[in-house]
Amino acid sequence: MNTSKILKKYKTIPKYNLLNYITPLQNLDKIARQFGLQNLYVKRDDLTNFLGGEEVRFYEYILPYIKSNGYNSILNVNDYHSNDGIVGSMISKKHDLDYFLITKNAAHKHTSGNILICKLFSNEVHSLNEFWSSNIDDYAKRVESDLKKNNFNPILIHKNEDVIFLKSLAYINAGMELNAQFETKKIKNPYILCTLNESFLGLLLASKLFNYDWKFIGIQIESNINLEKKLKIIETKSKQLFNIDIIFSSKDFEEKYDVSNDYGVLSEKNKQAILLASEKENILLNPLNDCKTLTYVIENAKKLSDKNLIIINTGTNVSIYNYLQNLNL
Template structure:
């Protein structure tokens, strides 16, 4: 496997891999472990840091002075790309697509951080806009001013960004082996697909054969699996892994998505409350809350039957909870109410 691409290092340590003991015993299924990628470097942590290590290194190699990217109203990817730009002394321009939510510059969470970190430009566009084209337009504007932009694909979700999680898979394998744990399954949120694709490629190319299941946060099953598999095919070539990775290695569930992107369900809220009050772990309503709802649902269905150790990839996104505090508290779960009453 060839991973010798230019890379910036934004995390100087290995993120913890922890046993969620209380959650595991409550669910009565396999041991649930968490990989704390919410603690990765760059402002606020999260999965995008691993992708940006490769993407920003590429931007610097190409002599860019400005990063251009896109995301939803509370985009973690936009915040992290902006944070990487700040760290590297680059400018950053954002295209914010109003998917299911209106942009309000006074919002808390990531919107607050776009302002605090100093985005050079925030262009707000309606849902369904061709954001790739919008990013090209911004790039042309920069060119006219004698500047050099670098377009970071939406969500960092291309084969170069996916290398972050090919690398991440190696880190998980080494860490689990050092801890004497054998992992039977990995569960990850699946959005732009780069994280999911990187993990599949990484575990496959390392010969470990650990299955990876994606919990969809935006698309239906067929569309998401196709999207992820397309990245897997390119990532495999990029690392010179010559064996075909079977299509069945990409598996997604859309049952936990609810009405759409960034619209949490009751089960999402339940998972957020449960993890906060059993493990002191913060989950967000867009990605990790839905993914944990998926893990709980899949344990209940017996999906992990016969498997001992399941790893939840915590991909971050916690700044987003501060833009949703009242909605999260309004959806207090009865289990939590019982605990509160007994205090």
């Protein structure tokens, strides 16, 4: 692959600058020593703007797409404890877009943490019960139809294939940042540990486009991510954009760690990971995803002991307020 041509093409993709600095790569040396690890780092994407998290990078590419296609509003779907609604609603407000959010499993939930911020910055929040949460696509289509009748032109970003690809493209930037940080710190053969979503897929795509010698361990926190479909979308659209064949396979993954049965649930080991990160390294891990990545590292410290481990901390820390009672502090 001609990486200079790929980079040149990548830089032509419309982008809003929502993140004006490189997020740090922090050495977790205290935790590493405690568990006998050679090297453990964390990419601090929890320090992006708008309360932090991967979504800030996502919207750098989603916003131009929305504007260029004539949409005047966003309709989004996520769980009540998801970070997407927080950042999406705040960014939409700043950029004069109406924002409508459908939250699954949110009926009768206390208005705190994520839900509180979403209600502050969204035009409307639909808090669904169990029945409608299990029929989310039908509900979203109804809301979309009602909005159009009221002179809104919303983009339904839930399962939108262009948006899936744009989110992945956003993390090519993060991949280039990481590569430069690895060179500065002389980190060889890194193992990237990240929640299995578009952030992970974007880093994987970057490694293929620019021939990075990286290994990947994916942490699956949701059962319905439809990974194979997303990989196929990225393969197809990468071919169209870069005019090269990108092929994903099971060989791209050193391991997939599946904790999707406990989506949104904090185990005792997850709680200990959160407390350990805050006490030892002064880092607040998102309870929904990033604490589960550290939990994996701790549980598998023996087999990972000689690896250069890189945790991608993608969460928004506001989510901790959804779990105050669970943490028993």
